[in-house]
Amino acid sequence: MTPDDIAAAIPDGAVLGIGGWGSRRKPMALVRALCRSPARDLTVVACAGPDLGLLCAYGKVRRAVVPFATLDSVPLEPWFRRAREEGRIALTEYDEGLFMFGLLAAAHRLPFLPTPAGLRSDVMRVNPELRTVRSPYPSPGHPGGEELAAAPALRLDAAFVHVNRADRRGNGQYLGPDPYLDDLFAKAADRTYLSCERIVEGFDGPPQTLLISRATVAGVAETPGGAHFTSCEPDYGRDERFQRAYAAAAKDPGAWDRFRASAVDAGEDAYQREARR
Amino acid sequence: MTAPPTRAEVAVAACADAWRGDGEVLAAAMAPCSVLGARLARASFSPDLLTTDGAAVLTREPVPLGADGEAEGWLPFRDHLWLVLHGRRHVMLGASQMDAEGRSNISCVGDWERPTAQLLGVRGCPGNTVRNTVSYWVPRHSRRVFTPKVDMVSGVAAADAHELRRVVTDLAVMDFGGPGRTLRLVSAHPGSTVQQVRDATGFDLALPEGGAAAVAETRVPTGEELRLLREVLDPGGVRDKEVPG
Numbered sequence: 001m002t003p004d005d006i007a008a009a010i011p012d013g014a015v016l017g018i019g020g021w022g023s024r025r026k027p028m029a030l031v032r033a034l035c036r037s038p039a040r041d042l043t044v045v046a047c048a049g050p051d052l053g054l055l056c057a058y059g060k061v062r063r064a065v066v067p068f069a070t071l072d073s074v075p076l077e078p079w080f081r082r083a084r085e086e087g088r089i090a091l092t093e094y095d096e097g098l099f100m101f102g103l104l105a106a107a108h109r110l111p112f113l114p115t116p117a118g119l120r121s122d123v124m125r126v127n128p129e130l131r132t133v134r135s136p137y138p139s140p141g142h143p144g145g146e147e148l149a150a151a152p153a154l155r156l157d158a159a160f161v162h163v164n165r166a167d168r169r170g171n172g173q174y175l176g177p178d179p180y181l182d183d184l185f186a187k188a189a190d191r192t193y194l195s196c197e198r199i200v201e202g203f204d205g206p207p208q209t210l211l212i213s214r215a216t217v218a219g220v221a222e223t224p225g226g227a228h229f230t231s232c233e234p235d236y237g238r239d240e241r242f243q244r245a246y247a248a249a250a251k252d253p254g255a256w257d258r259f260r261a262s263a264v265d266a267g268e269d270a271y272q273r274e275a276r277r
Numbered sequence: 278m279t280a281p282p283t284r285a286e287v288a289v290a291a292c293a294d295a296w297r298g299d300g301e302v303l304a305a306a307m308a309p310c311s312v313l314g315a316r317l318a319r320a321s322f323s324p325d326l327l328t329t330d331g332a333a334v335l336t337r338e339p340v341p342l343g344a345d346g347e348a349e350g351w352l353p354f355r356d357h358l359w360l361v362l363h364g365r366r367h368v369m370l371g372a373s374q375m376d377a378e379g380r381s382n383i384s385c386v387g388d389w390e391r392p393t394a395q396l397l398g399v400r401g402c403p404g405n406t407v408r409n410t411v412s413y414w415v416p417r418h419s420r421r422v423f424t425p426k427v428d429m430v431s432g433v434a435a436a437d438a439h440e441l442r443r444v445v446t447d448l449a450v451m452d453f454g455g456p457g458r459t460l461r462l463v464s465a466h467p468g469s470t471v472q473q474v475r476d477a478t479g480f481d482l483a484l485p486e487g488g489a490a491a492v493a494e495t496r497v498p499t500g501e502e503l504r505l506l507r508e509v510l511d512p513g514g515v516r517d518k519e520v521p522g
Contacts, residue, residue: 068397095404119407120433122431123403180355
């Protein structure tokens with residue numbers, strides 16, 4: 001599939017999980033294609049970075065379900081900030097562990113998983129739909145059973161994940177230091193779309209690098225540079241110069257018009273030529 | 278002759294002291310001076326601590342800021358989240374706001390429904406504070422940070438937490454030994470006065486028994502600690518950019 005084919009498979013109102021973490025191994029080519037598509041009213045579930053930011057900039061996001069949004073080397077995500085400060089998106093703000101347990105629950109087709117992460121913080125206040133659950137087993141300090149937050153399953157209509165290598169059937173391999181939560185996104189979703197630096201006939205490296213199973217994948221796109229400007233180790237690091245240009249452009253309407261024209265609207269081939277300049 | 282310690286170096290040593298006596302736990306930190314504190318503690322008086330390269334590798338030795346190192350273990354983000362619940366971890370978090378009871382905020386400023394300034398989001402603060410020993414590093418001690426009321430509780434109050442150990446800033450070291458587990462001034466850094474610290478705090482900062490006269494002066498790093506910081510862990514002087522002299 002092409003990124004544009006994949007974007008066309010995302011209906012209005014979809015709950016979309018996006019893999020990676022902050023400004024690391026984000027499926028940016030798929031996100032750029034989604035920005036060019038007519039899809040709208042999305043719920044984006046992510047450990048968010050410029051993926052969420054770009055989608056906010058294009059007005060695609062109705063709700064974000066996130067524990068944070070950051071560009072890592074630039075602390076704050078500029079378009080997420082603006083969307084929040086201008087009241088243009090709804091937010092479900094979770095603790096990172098509560099978020100991961102939501103994906104784990106969905107991956108296992110459980111309704112929830114219990115965790116103490118979120119208790120006694122304002123995560124419980126700003127998410128009034130969150131419930132607690134009491135353990136049926138007594139434990140030291142909790143003779144009546146410990147009370148825990150019930151992380152609701154984060155079931156996803158679709159997920160976008162970018163990996164270093166994939167085969168044509170949809171098996172995906174990561175070669176960097178961290179799988180992030182990508183396999184959980186794939187397992188929590190009804191349909192996962194994979195992009196990769198390179199499609200291969202067979203995989204080099206140990207089998208535990210084979211993170212994504214074709215059983216969870218609905219389509220694969222070969223997108224060299226497809227995580228740019230986020231990092232995709234060991235194939236490439238983050239493009240800090242390009243990321244700074246993105247963050248700066250978000251503050252200036254004229255600069256943003258130029259950025260979006262060259263970096264999104266012109267299409268992926270033009271973008272990659274621009275990125276290599 | 279060795280140059281006298283800078284304010285940043287005093288702060289790094291105070292951060293390091295937070296992990297003193299912790300044994301074989303992960304010393305987790307995010308900002309330059311707190312990361313240096315963790316690595317300095319391990320390189321000197323707490324050799325059993327585990328530290329990372331800032332990404333997914335537990336390094337065999339404490340490594341310089343920004344450097345890679347030989348791995349002794351693997352700790353991807355998902356295993357950080359495992360370790361948060363497992364508990365063998367003492368993390369030094371940041372705080373954009375903190376109240377007298379130790380509630381912290383890195384999420385947003387203003388009304389959460391429509392913030393005047395959206396910040397990071399709560400990240401792992403709620404889970405960290407209810408399950409791990411937590412300290413804080415605040416590079417600029419001010420009334421904007423130390424405020425009567427935080428706008429979003431991302432880190433829970435000392436009374437609700439597993440253990441809030443200490444708060445290190447560019448001016449002082451504090452703990453939660455004040456009345457009702459409130460912030461208490463422990464020591465002021467050389468060159469800072471008790472009055473200056475209290476003036477930079479937006480609520481009534483508790484003092485030790487004996488009052489202002491009982492506030493210690495924060496210790497200065499030893500010669501060996503200065504050598505480790507200047508020649509090994511941070512030869513580029515990133516610490517002095519986070520806390521200017």
